[in-house]
Amino acid sequence: MNPDDLQKLxxxxxxxxxxxxxxxxxxxxxxxxxxxxxxxxxxxxxxLMALMREIDHNGLSPLLEPLRHR
Incomplete structure (x- = not known):
């Protein structure tokens, strides 16, 4: 996974x-x-949708919160 993909989400x-x-x-x-x-x-x-599905499925969505405020 490319770290930039998280920002794209x-x-x-x-x-x-x-x-x-x-x-x-x-x-x-x-x-x-x-x-x-x-x-x-x-x-x-x-x-990216597949990545988001994995993040959601594993309960990791809160990890994206700091990226929303960049």
Whole structure:
């Protein structure tokens, strides 16, 4: 994992779907789990969503809080 990816999670917004416009770091766990079952989008967006799913699944979302205030 690239440390810059964590910063991207609190900067990038979901470009489509039910949660369009929401930060990747703020996507609900059930939504990320659905993508894990059905398939993440191709490219960097999918890679970051998969990372966020792992962070959420392991209860590590609070670790992103300091990055939100940079």
């Amino acid at each position: 609190v900067q990038w917004r979901m470009p489509f779907g039910k949660y369009e416009g929401r930060l990747l770091a703020d996507l609900p766990g059930h939504y990320l789990h659905w993508f894990a079952r059905e398939g993440f989008p191709d490219g960097e967006l999918g890679r």
